[in-house]
Amino acid sequence: MVLVQIIITPANNGSFFPIGISGPCSLRVLSYSHHDTGAAARLIQVVSPQLMFPYSPARHITVMTNQHSTHVVDDSHGGYHLNNVILNGGVQLTVINQATGAEPGGFTFGLLTLSIQGTNRELSVE
DSSP states (O other), X not given: OXXXXXXXXXXXXXXXXXXXXXXXXXXXXXXXXXXXXXXXXXXXXXXXXSSOOTTSSXXXXXXXXXXXXXXEOOGGGTOEEEEEEEEEEXXXXXXXETTTSSOOTXXXXXXXXEXXXXXXXXXXXX
């Protein structure tokens, strides 16, 4: 397993973040911490074509926020686990306000922590 931490800021929001791993992977979202200066609570999403939950109504990592929130997934219970994710050297990440589809007002930074492991390319992964 490789631990990957990605810092998202207004300057790089919507960017491709290189992580040096390519091919099919097993990926776990360990946490997402979000900070903004907004006064109102809202739903924040981290939109990524690589980190989608195809059977969920909320297809992207979604957290509730009121100035500062940390969303930690207890890995011992399975967490947000994605199998057979195809990475091409990185991930595309965009932080949005779920209600508007735009960058959250007052967004200062987000920290996404992932655990990634390459999978055996000879075996089919569910």
